[in-house]
Amino acid sequence: MEALLASIGFAAQVLQLEGGVLQGRFQFLSSQRMALLRLQSSLGVSIGCPRKDELICCGFEIEGKPDVVLVHGQPVAAHAIAGVSLALSHSFFQFLSGSDVVIALLPKQDLLEQLEICGGQQCLRWMQSHNQLLLHQQAHQTLVELLLHWMADPSAIPSAPTAAVVRLFNDDTVDGAVPFRRVMRFQLVFDLIALGSRGAVEGLDLDQLADRLSCSRRSLIQGCKELLGMGPKEVLRIQRLEQVHQALLRHDPKSAVAPQTVNAVAERFGFQSRGHFAAAYRRQFGELPAASFRKRA
Template identity: 25%
Template structure:
């Protein structure tokens, strides 16, 4: 995997940009005091899903103030900008500017197509936050401007793509696949056969669902999980740790294939990871 993650943090606002040549899945619990927005550009938006729903072009997503879980995919080759704001700030501005109309959108929607120029404005607002080297005195202004732009974008355009309301087939299967891969795969190597048995599905159905959500085959996804396991072991290990033994433990019998996969995903050889302090 090749890509970049940039982030800038402040108690009032966090901004993030993610670029990746492979599909990514992000899942976790929602901070009840935070509202997040995500805006993605890329050639494969049809592969992107937010809470199981398709993502149209020029869409803002993730802003629902009542959701309790984050579950979305970043499509291969995309650039995603994300902003995280205090919920109270956003709701206060929404109530002041548009009243119940805006509050209802924040409570009942999670994907909304917005005008292209507003999409660009929001993206640039997030990137400006990332590029602010010393913005301590500007944070209140930046936060208010971003929250205002968010609310304006939600309320000033009614073009909601109908496909955004169509859930991805087998969304629960994909969710459970990710959960099993991450939970069971941290203890021992897991195979597609084990997963299909645990998920009560066939290889063809599983493969189709994972490919549509992540742009990866189940085997590639599992391989990346195992590579992450190896990297964790090497980072925790000492110089005497045997790279080959760790690789074998996580299901990589071929030294040559393992080294190539590892370098493709992390940009360095296993021994280079082990040699770091």
């Protein structure tokens, strides 16, 4: 998933938040005019990345279920478009178990121009300070069906897909907006995850992490709890397990860091105790690390 998002310029961090065997489906479509993603997940998953200023991220829970998707720690309402705020520098989605989501990445300038043309002045005002817009149920259903049709048949995408989307997303089809409950510490969580991705946290305790992030210990703990439902040390542990998981599945004979043994990979990411590591890995991914290693491509 991270590699696919990187192909369109997003440096995403993906974390499996719940332990167990992750089942579901991930679909991805990218063209010169837009990108579409669909994620069905049996377990909680978090995706965070810096936004690209030229794109708007519009997310839809396919069946319009409330509270199975969170954006910046805030549950998405039934039949809402999420992620539409013009003021955010980062996107941060959490998909809870049973979620089925499609995300459309649309050119921002096209979207703003089409809203002006199609009578979306109130929508534009809401997008300045809100991150969810509430669609009529029928408009939501029709828009989701349109996006899924394009994913199934990319040749059906029109030359101006943003205009087709905005015909179902304007002042006539939007009922209102959800007040944005800003989680002010989300930047700390992003910075913590960025540190972990660089391997710059090994051996640091909470006070040292807070000092590295120029924040208080309390702010760091509260930020992680509000956004991810766990403490910062647990976030970093899950991240390291995910790094091990990807390294075990990846096989590139030309790579200087191609995995040779499970223990070597575990040690590279800071796991020293073989027994504790294997048990934690199994709780997280539903299998022993050796089983993942045998699956490597």
